Amino acid sequence: MSSEVAIKVENLSKCYEIYDQPRDRLKQFLVPRMQGAVRMRRSQFFREFWAVKGVSFEVKKGETVGIVGCNGSGKSTLLQMICGTLNPTTGSVQTHGRIAALLELGSGFDPEFTGRDNVYMNAAVLGLAKEEIDQRFDEIAAFADIGHFIEQPVKSYSSGMVVRLAFAVQAMIDPDIFIVDEALAVGDEKFQRKCFARMEELKSKGTSILFVSHSASSIIELCDRTLFLDHGVRLMYGPAPQAVRAYQKLIYAPEAEYKRLVEQYLAADQSGNAVDTNKLDNAVLRSVETNEPDGDAFDAGLVPETTAIYPTQGAEIKSFSILDAEGRVVNVLQAGKTYQVQVAGHFMEDFNGTYWGLHIRNVSGAVITGQRFPEDGTFFERVKAGSDFNVKFSFQMSLLPGVYFIGGGVWSNQEPSCAHRIMDAIMFRVVPGTKLNSFGYVDLMSGPPEAAVG
Template identity: 65%
Template sequence: MSSDIAIKVENVSKCYQIYDHPRDRLKQFILPRLRRGLGVQSKQYFNEFWALKDVSLEIRKGETVGIIGRNGSGKSTLLQIICGTLNPTGGNIQANGRIAALLELGSGFNPEFTGRENVYMNAAVLGVSNDEINARFEEIRAFADIGHFLDQPVKNYSSGMVVRLAFAVQAMIDPDILVVDEALAVGDEKFQRKCFARLEELKANGTSILFVSHSAASIIELCDRALLLDHGSRLMYREPEAAVRAYQKMLYAPADEYSRLIAEYRATDEDGETGRVRDASRADTAALAPSNATFDAGLVPETTTVYPIQGAEIQSISIRDSADEVVNILQSNDVYQFEVKGRFLKQFAGVFFGLHIRNVSGAAITGQRHPEEGVYLEGIQAGTDFTIRFSFRMNLSPGAYFVGSGVWSVEEPNCAHRILDAIMFRVAHVERPMSFGYVNLMCDEPSVKLVEK
C-alpha cells in the first residue's frame, strides 16, 4: 500500500445469517454435518443478508471522507469493519496509523467505571501510554466539560455527557485516523461547533477523518470526497457536492426512477480524483464582468439537477430587480425578487414552496419557505399555474451563488418537483469592502475610541 494512503478497503463484504426461528440456528449447527456424513446433500436453515457487497475505496492521509446513504445501506457496518470491531465475510482492510473511533453511543465505556477511569481504559485500548494520557488529561477534561461527573460512574451520565467524554478522548489524543458514526448529532449546538472546530484542526494536522452524517451541509463543508452506499453496494465515490446531490435525488425518486438512478450512478462511478470542480472557472470569469452590468449570459450553472416531476412542474426561476427586469449580477444591499413559476399537474393538499441560495462549495447560505413552518396551502387543483416571489435584501458578500427551488406536500409524493442549481448569480465586487465571509451583517461603520495615556 502506498505511503500516502491511510485506509485501503478492497472488495469488502459482510453477510449475516438470518434465522426465522431460534431452533433453526441449532439445526444449522448440527444437521448439515450429519447430512455430509451420510453423503446427503446439505440444506441451509438461514437466509443471507448482505450488509456490504464488494465495497472498495482508498482514503489518503489528511483526507476527510463522508459516508452517506439511506438507513440500512451499510454505513455503520463499513465503519465497524474498518475499526476492527467487526470481521468481514470477504475482502481486505489495510490501515496506516492509529485509529480512534466514535461509533455507537457509549461503545468502549464500562458503565460501572467513572469517567476518569474510562478515559484511561479507552486510551490503553488505543495504545496510548499512561504518561501520554497524563500529559493530555487536562485538555480532555476541559474539552468534555462535564464537571464533577468526571468522577461519577458513566451509567449516571446523560447521552450528551457520554458523547462529550467519548469525543474528548478520541479527538484529543491526535489519532492518525478518526472514525465518527453520527454520534455528534447528540450534542448541543455549542458542543457540536467545538467538535467540528477540533475536526478541522485535526485535518489541518494531517489526520484522516471518516464519518457518517445525515447533514448534507456538514458533508459538503468538511469533506474532500463522499462515498454513497445503497443496500450495501458502492454507488459513487466523488466530490461531496455530486454525492450529496445524487443521494438527495434518490430520496425523492419514485420506484421506477429510483432503479434508473441506481443504474446510472453505478455506470458513472469514479474514484473522485476530480476534486471540487463545481463552477469555479465560471465564478472566476464572472468576477471580471463590469460592476455596472445587470446580466451576464455566461453565468449558467453546470450542476443543475432536476428532480422527477411528481404532480407539479417548476417551469422557470429568475431574479428580478426593482424595475422588474431579469438580472443575475446583483448589487450589495439592493432588494431583489426571486421568482418561481410553474404548474400543478394533479390535485394536492398541504402544499408549501421553498427556495435556497448555495455557495460555490454547495453549502446552503440562506433560504425561505412559504407558508411558514406548520402552515400549508390547501385545495390545489390540477391545472393550476403558480407564481411565487421570494424577496431578498442582497447582504451576501461579493461572489458567485446558486439558486434552487422546490414544491413540497404533506401527501405522497412529498416532493412534487425540485430543481437544484437552476440559476446562478453574482454579487458585484465592492471597491473597498469592510466585511468578509458569506454575509454582510454590518449596520454602521465601526466606531473607534482611542485614549492616550
C-alpha cells in the same frame, strides 16, 4: 499499500445469516454435517443478507472522506469492519497508524465507572501510557466541559454528556485515523461547532477522517471526497458536492426513477478507471441533468417525510403550494425565476394582532430564508371566526440547485401566540438554469466576476 494511503478497502463484503425460526439455527448446525458425512447435498436453513457487498476505496493521509446513504445502506457495518470490531465475510482492510473511533453512543464506557476512570481506560485501550494520559487529562476534561460530572459514574450522564466525553477522549489523543459515525448529532450546536473545529485541526496535522452524517451541509463543508452507498453497494466515490447531490436526488426519487438512477450511478462508477472519480461523477451528473424538465414541473415523488403539524389553536392551515407565473402548482423550480408560495386556511376563532410567517429550510434543517406578512411590527388587528385566508409570498428563486423544504404558520401577538404551524409541509427541488459560478445555498452574484492579473 502506498505510504500516502491511510485506509485501503478492497472488495469488502459482510453477509449475515437470517433465520426465520430459532430451531432453524440448530438445524443449520446439525443437518449439513450429517448430510456431508453421507455425501448428500448440504441443506441451507437461512437466508443471506449482504449488509456490505464488494466495496472498494482508498483514503489518503490527511484526507477527510464522508459516507452517505439511507438507513440500512451499510455505513455503520463498513466502519466497524474498518475499525476491526467486525470481521468481514470477504475482502480486506488495510490501515496505517492509530485509529480512534466514535461509532456508538457510549461504546467502550463502563457505566459504573466515573468519567475520569473511563478516560484512563479508553485512552489505555487506544495505546496511551498512564503518563501520557496524565499529561492530556486536563485537556480532555476541558474539551468535554461536563464540570464536576467527570467524577461521577457515567450511568448518571445524559446522552449529550456521554458523547461529549467520548468525543473528547477519541479526538484529543491525536489519532492517525479518526472515524465518526453520526454521534455528533446528539450534541448541541455549540459543542458540534467545537467538534468540527477540532476535526479541522486534526486534518491540518495529517489525520485521516471518515465521517458519516445525514447532514448534507456538514459533508460538503468538511469532506474532500464522499462515498455514496445504497443497500451495501458503492454507487459513487468522488467530490463531496457531487456525491451529496446524487444522494439527495436518489432518496426523493419515485420508485421507477430510483431504479433508473441506481443503474446510471453504478454504470458510471464501474465504466472506467475507479481512481478517476471526477470523470465518473461528472458523467453521472450529466446523465441526470439531461432528464431534468426544461421548465417548471410537478414531481409527485417530492413528498417530505419530516412534516410536523402543530396543534390547532383557533386556526388551521389547509395547504401550502408553490405557483409559477401561470398559476400552476409546481415543485421543480428553475433557478432565477419568480414564484409564489400560497398558504391557505381557516380561522375557527376571533383573533387580534395576527400575522403569517413562512420559512425555507435545507436538508440539514437550517433556515435559509423566510418572510413575514404583514411586515415586522404590524398586524391584522381583527380577524373574525369563520374567515378563510389565502396568503401569497413572492420569491425570486436565488437558491442554488438542491432540495428544500417549506413550512410556516399563523401567529398572534396575544395568547395563544401560535394559532397553527406546520414544519416541512412541502418540499421542492431547484434545478440549474445556466452554468453556475456560485456555491453554497444562495446565488448572490449580480454580474460576472472581474479580475486584473499581472
